[in-house]
Amino acid sequence: MKDNKEIKYFDYTATTPVDEDVLNTYINTTKKFFANTTSLHLLGEEAKHMYDKCIDTIKDILGVKKHNLVFTSNATEANNLAIQGIAYKYEKGKIITTKAEHPSVYNTIKSLSDKYEVVYLDIDKNGCVDIEELKKELNSDTILVSIMWVNNILGTINDIKSIIQEVKKYPKCHLHVDCVQGLCKVIPDFDFNDIDLFTFSTHKLYGPKGIGGLFFKENIDLNKRLFGSNAQYSVKPGTLDVSLIAATAKCFMKFYPQTLEMKKIVEAKFRYLYDKLAKMDGIIINTPAFNISYYILNISIPAIKGETMVHMLEAKHIYVSTGSSCSSKLENIEKTIYALTNDKQRALTSIRISLSYLVLDSELDDLINEIQNIINRWLYDTWYNVRYDTN
Numbered sequence: 001m002k003d004n005k006e007i008k009y010f011d012y013t014a015t016t017p018v019d020e021d022v023l024n025t026y027i028n029t030t031k032k033f034f035a036n037t038t039s040l041h042l043l044g045e046e047a048k049h050m051y052d053k054c055i056d057t058i059k060d061i062l063g064v065k066k067h068n069l070v071f072t073s074n075a076t077e078a079n080n081l082a083i084q085g086i087a088y089k090y091e092k093g094k095i096i097t098t099k100a101e102h103p104s105v106y107n108t109i110k111s112l113s114d115k116y117e118v119v120y121l122d123i124d125k126n127g128c129v130d131i132e133e134l135k136k137e138l139n140s141d142t143i144l145v146s147i148m149w150v151n152n153i154l155g156t157i158n159d160i161k162s163i164i165q166e167v168k169k170y171p172k173c174h175l176h177v178d179c180v181q182g183l184c185k186v187i188p189d190f191d192f193n194d195i196d197l198f199t200f201s202t203h204k205l206y207g208p209k210g211i212g213g214l215f216f217k218e219n220i221d222l223n224k225r226l227f228g229s230n231a232q233y234s235v236k237p238g239t240l241d242v243s244l245i246a247a248t249a250k251c252f253m254k255f256y257p258q259t260l261e262m263k264k265i266v267e268a269k270f271r272y273l274y275d276k277l278a279k280m281d282g283i284i285i286n287t288p289a290f291n292i293s294y295y296i297l298n299i300s301i302p303a304i305k306g307e308t309m310v311h312m313l314e315a316k317h318i319y320v321s322t323g324s325s326c327s328s329k330l331e332n333i334e335k336t337i338y339a340l341t342n343d344k345q346r347a348l349t350s351i352r353i354s355l356s357y358l359v360l361d362s363e364l365d366d367l368i369n370e371i372q373n374i375i376n377r378w379l380y381d382t383w384y385n386v387r388y389d390t391n
């Protein structure tokens, strides 16, 4: 799949390259089903039929029977529509989320805090929501709980099964789960049918950008944030891109059944990387050892800012992600690492290495060697500066 052998890519959590089969589905569908799904003529009907078939395929794969599926431009939009769609049905109420949510959830809920009572749960030392803390906060005023399945900074897996059980005890309360980093990576131990609303993003599943999705139970009447036609239950009106939808269906068809197989490949790569990095001086591993997806290894090199590290690796064609903002202001540091460690320096110096079944063993070695080289160079510079007092 990789064209450029020079590139050693470890930022699969940010986005994935498009799979060849998925791309072919996109190209073929865009050529054949270009008509508007709302047109009354035969071409429109064929496009609509294709759209319906894709929806049925995705729902069948996930086993959801009583959910509507609405396609959005990405998961950010899907999370916004879900959260605002529930919140604005109520004049007041309590919303519970966590300190470790993706900004598309965290900031959406933050924007509602003038009108609603908002609670941000801590994460425990395992990077997960403590169910006892959730139980303490849930009450009859709670209208929404929004908790992600797999964390995008640490790769930790929340206990969605228990969260479902607790939220169920409050009939007014809806559960929204951001499933972006869980789908096709982790075998769920819960039933998607038990979640009121959940979201995904196609470009995280080896599909194209520009499409995500929101599943919501058929009996939920979301407050509408966009106005237009009655397409997609009026939740996301407008002309549909059937080719992006077909590409999404292809991602689910190809990769969902391979979840376990891919996880085994990725887990072996993760363990190799973990063992090598854990032995290096100057590195702190942030991702816990258990209850994780294995797709993300987050580390801190307290001597070197995350942003600096990203660029130093980039110079060697190695691409990782910063776990922290370039700003040193507390409010801009990587909030998930800070929530986990309560350590500003660790949060500022974190980097996220994210994996895929596509990563080659030789690429892992290149990454490990380069991290070691950078640390050695830093140690040498420090030693030199101290010895010769160059400052």
Ligand code: PLP
Pocket (backbone or CB within 6 Å): 013, 014, 073, 074, 075, 076, 077, 102, 104, 148, 150, 151, 152, 178, 180, 181, 200, 201, 202, 212
């Ligand atoms: N939720 C999680 C957990 C994510 O990791 C991301 C993207 O990184 C998103 C939501 C937003 O996805 P999108 O890029 O499709 O808006």
